[in-house]
Amino acid sequence: MAQQLIGFIGAGNMATSLAGGMIAKGIRPARIWMSDPSRDRLDEVSQQHRVHVATDNLEVAQRVDALVLSVKPQMMASVCADLRSVVEERxxxxxxxxxxxxxxxxxxxxxxxxxxxxxMPNTPALVQAGATGLYAAEGVDDSQKALAAQVLGAVGLTFWFDNEQSLDAVTAVSGSGPAYFFLLMEALIDAAKAQGLDAATARQLVLQTAWGAAQLAITSEAGPDVLRQRVTSPGGTTAAALEVFEEAGFREHVQAAVAAARERSEELAG
Ligand SMILES: NC(=O)C1=CN([C@@H]2O[C@H](COP(=O)(O)OP(=O)(O)OC[C@H]3O[C@@H](n4cnc5c(N)ncnc54)[C@H](O)[C@@H]3O)[C@@H](O)[C@H]2O)C=CC1
Ligand SMILES: O=C(O)[C@@H]1CCC=N1
Structure with a gap:
C-alpha cells in the first residue's frame, strides 16, 4: 500500500479535502494525481498541495492504482464512458x-x-471532521478495502456496511445531516436576534454552543440524553424550552425528515 498511486477525477471541494487530509496524515503528495478540465483549478491545487495534475482524465487513469471519482453525480456517466477502456484494461x-x-x-x-x-462522505470532510459510510462491491479484496479506508479515513471516521442499501440510510443521516444542524443554527441565531442580541454576537454564541455541545457529546461517556438532562434544571429555563419542542413534535419531525431523505436517496439511485 505504501507506494500505491491514487488519482482523483475532478479536483473540486471533496477531492481537494481528501487529498489535503491524506497529505496531512503523511501520504507523500507525489503519490496523488488529480485531473480536472479547469486549468485554473489545477494550478491552485498543485500550488497548495504539490500533487501531480492533468487536464486529461485518461492520463491519471493510466497511472494510478485507485481512482477516486469525485465529479458531480450528473457528470458521472459521461466521465466513466471516457475512462472505460483504460479502466477495463488496468x-x-x-x-x-x-x-x-x-x-x-x-x-x-x-x-x-x-x-x-x-x-457517502459529508461536507465536514472539508475540515477533517467527516463521517463516511463505505460499501465494497463483490471482487474488492482486503488490501483494496484498506486503501479506500485510508483515503476516506484521512478526513474523518469511516464505517463499512455489508449491503449497499444501508448507504441510503447513511445518506439521510450523516450525508445530509450537516444541513440539519445548520438549520438549527440558523433558527437559533434568528431567535437570538429576536430576543434583542446583535447579529454578530448571536452568531458567535450559537456557533460556539453548537461546537461545545458536539465536543461534549463526543468526549463524554454519557449519551446525549443524559447530557441534555444535566443542562435541564427542574422547573428551569431549559425545561420551558424543551417542553415547547416536544409539544411541537420535534422528534416526530426529525423521524419524518430522515425518512424523506432516505426515500429520496432510494429514488435517486433508481
Ligand atoms: N455535498 C455533499 O454533502 C456531498 C457530496 N458528495 C459528492 O462529492 C462529489 C463531488 O462534490 P464536490 O467536490 O462538492 O463538487 P465540486 O463541484 O466542488 O467538484 C467537482 C469538480 O469536477 C470537475 N469536473 C467537471 N467536469 C469534469 C470532467 N469531465 N472530468 C473531470 N473533472 C470534471 C469540476 O471542474 C469540479 O472541480 C459529488 O459527486 C457529490 O455527490 C459526497 C458526499 C457529500
Ligand atoms: O443533498 C444531497 O442529495 C447530497 C447527498 C448528501 C448530501 N448532499
Whole structure:
C-alpha cells in the first residue's frame, strides 16, 4: 500500500479535502494525481498541495492504482464512458463518492469486472471532521478495502456496511445531516436576534454552543440524553424550552425528515 498511486477525477471541494487530509496524515503528495478540465483549478491545487495534475482524465487513469471519482453525480456517466477502456484494461480500484450513483450504475458504465467501493462522505470532510459510510462491491479484496479506508479515513471516521442499501440510510443521516444542524443554527441565531442580541454576537454564541455541545457529546461517556438532562434544571429555563419542542413534535419531525431523505436517496439511485 505504501507506494500505491491514487488519482482523483475532478479536483473540486471533496477531492481537494481528501487529498489535503491524506497529505496531512503523511501520504507523500507525489503519490496523488488529480485531473480536472479547469486549468485554473489545477494550478491552485498543485500550488497548495504539490500533487501531480492533468487536464486529461485518461492520463491519471493510466497511472494510478485507485481512482477516486469525485465529479458531480450528473457528470458521472459521461466521465466513466471516457475512462472505460483504460479502466477495463488496468482494473484500478474505483472509489466513488457521488451521491445516488450505485454500484450497478458504475458497472454499466465501466464494465462488470471493475472493483468498486461506493462511499457517502459529508461536507465536514472539508475540515477533517467527516463521517463516511463505505460499501465494497463483490471482487474488492482486503488490501483494496484498506486503501479506500485510508483515503476516506484521512478526513474523518469511516464505517463499512455489508449491503449497499444501508448507504441510503447513511445518506439521510450523516450525508445530509450537516444541513440539519445548520438549520438549527440558523433558527437559533434568528431567535437570538429576536430576543434583542446583535447579529454578530448571536452568531458567535450559537456557533460556539453548537461546537461545545458536539465536543461534549463526543468526549463524554454519557449519551446525549443524559447530557441534555444535566443542562435541564427542574422547573428551569431549559425545561420551558424543551417542553415547547416536544409539544411541537420535534422528534416526530426529525423521524419524518430522515425518512424523506432516505426515500429520496432510494429514488435517486433508481
Ligand atoms: N455535498 C455533499 O454533502 C456531498 C457530496 N458528495 C459528492 O462529492 C462529489 C463531488 O462534490 P464536490 O467536490 O462538492 O463538487 P465540486 O463541484 O466542488 O467538484 C467537482 C469538480 O469536477 C470537475 N469536473 C467537471 N467536469 C469534469 C470532467 N469531465 N472530468 C473531470 N473533472 C470534471 C469540476 O471542474 C469540479 O472541480 C459529488 O459527486 C457529490 O455527490 C459526497 C458526499 C457529500
Ligand atoms: O443533498 C444531497 O442529495 C447530497 C447527498 C448528501 C448530501 N448532499
Amino acid at each position: 482494473r484500478p480500484l474505483v472509489i466513488s463518492i457521488a451521491a445516488g450513483v450505485t454500484v450497478a450504475n458504475l458497472r454499466d458504465w465501466l464494465g462488470e469486472e471493475v472493483p468498486i467501493v461506493r462511499c
